Amino acid sequence: MSGKLNEKILLYRVQAKRDPEAYAKLYDAYVKRIYRFVYFKVSNHEEAEDITSEVFLKAWDYLKDEKEIKSFGGLLYRIARNLIVDLYRARSARPEMIQVTSEEKIEIGDRGEWTEKLQIQIETREIVKALKKLKQEYQEVITLRYIDELKVDEIAEIMGKGKIAVRVTLHRALKKLEQIVRQ
């Protein structure tokens, strides 16, 4: 609750006083979540970085207009989703850009940071792979629920769905993920 209130105060400072410092704090709070959200939908870290920074710039512009904000998180996810859609469109115009699988392989393999806990590393890699195979809606709901650990009503707000619909989607997404992992 206090986190929520804190966010509201920061948001107020941004909207009423155009306080960049307050916005920086909001950035700190959300950047990882937005990045992860984006990362699952795009092919690599570079694209994720680009989109994430653009999300925050757009959100700042949006707040400038003193529009009513229900939830800052919701706003960020919405902007991110739109930007990703834009990216897909751009890609479909240039088909050669779609090289998701190969790039992904290099990406994970190249990180090389996991020298220990090899077992987990492999498992994780599998899971990420499986996640990327899910359809967008399932991917989103699983990312938000189990990686960002948001509550169902928060997810409902972000996805613009009812709570029950989110629960159902979540259940189906998890089932589907299980199937993919088992294969």
Place this chain on the structure above:
Amino acid sequence: MSHGIIRQLNSLKSGEINPRADWVSKNRGILLSQIRNTVDPAVERKQPSRNVWDTMSIIFSPRLVNHALRPMVILLIVSLVGTSGWIATVDAAYEALPGDMLYTAKRAVEKTQVAVVKVIGDQKTETKLHSEFANRRAKEVKRIVVGTDPKKTAMVTDTLNDLKKELKSVDTKLDTNVSADVVNDVRQNAEEIKVTLKEVKDNLLVEHGNNNLTQEVADAKEAVKKTEIKAVETMVEKHLNGDTSMTKEEVKEVINSTIKNVAVEAVENKQNAADAKKVVEAVKTEVRDLAKDPIISGEMASGTKALNDKMTVMAAEAKDASAKTDVIAKEVDKTVVEANALLSSGDLTQAVSKMKEASANTTKAEAITDKTISNMQNVLPVMGVVVKSGVIVSAVATSTNNLVIVVSTTPALNIGIVSTTPAVPSALAPSAAIIVSSTVIKK
């Protein structure tokens, strides 16, 4: 299996899918510098004009603000002002008298209070409020009377009318289903008002030319008395009908004290009438002696003779009044004894009915005394009569004759009073060559 997957998903959080730390901080710097460039100082200045509710909409959800918070805050302000009185304004307004700027605020707050409890449907508080406001009006009258406002006669009349209105509201409320203890509160207030109005009457008697006002105050006092008696009646009725907010002992005590008050009033009235009689007789003796005095001659002699005649009539009236009040006092005494006997035997209804009878008689006696004193003032153009704890000091001055007579029912208040009594301003002018006489009446 799904638990395993969830665990794995959770572990992703700290893993490879996160942004690089250096990118996060670098991007933060870039973002900050970018957005700083967009901040327009003009926009910043424009911001404070935001409506308070808009500002709240940022902190809370707009729906909450508009549908819940806003009405709640407004209701809270209204009830704050209405029930407790808001800080400085109301504190200052509380002391305000009619004609003051803040008096309007004071009355507005009172009206809000009543409106609020009416909306809530709180009969108990509404009754208490009306009774409390009646008390306030009485205190206002008291303060106006001792004041020097040139419009005070009109102000007293208005305030007394308001007082009567409040009493009427109280009377109608007594018929509703308020509990006995509330009724008792009403009674206590009525008693207080009665005491206040008595003081008002005494103050008015000191000054001459207040006959109309005195009558108005007497009317208001009678109304209060009625309310008081009705409150006692209602209280007993409620008690007998099973209201448990007061014990039988408490109810008895209330009746007992009311009866006592009635008895005391009766004695006071009798005493006042007797004292008035003494004063008139003393003045009459003085005037008669003066009329015979050889140094008084010409116009002055005829004036004195006229006064002498008037005093004779007056003396007869005072005697009559004294006799009447004496009879009434005896009757009241008897009734009070009966009421007490009924009370100790536990017959509350009958005791109250006796108490009512005694009270009505006392009111009659009071009217007689008031009329006598008022007539005394008419006979003697300038006359002040102070009735205080059974002592009557009377200063009489006839403006035509420059005659000043001071009479006191106690030896201590002797001739010295002549120069200080407010009732004789012009009579002490140097031209007042005529006799200043004083009489001490031995009680």
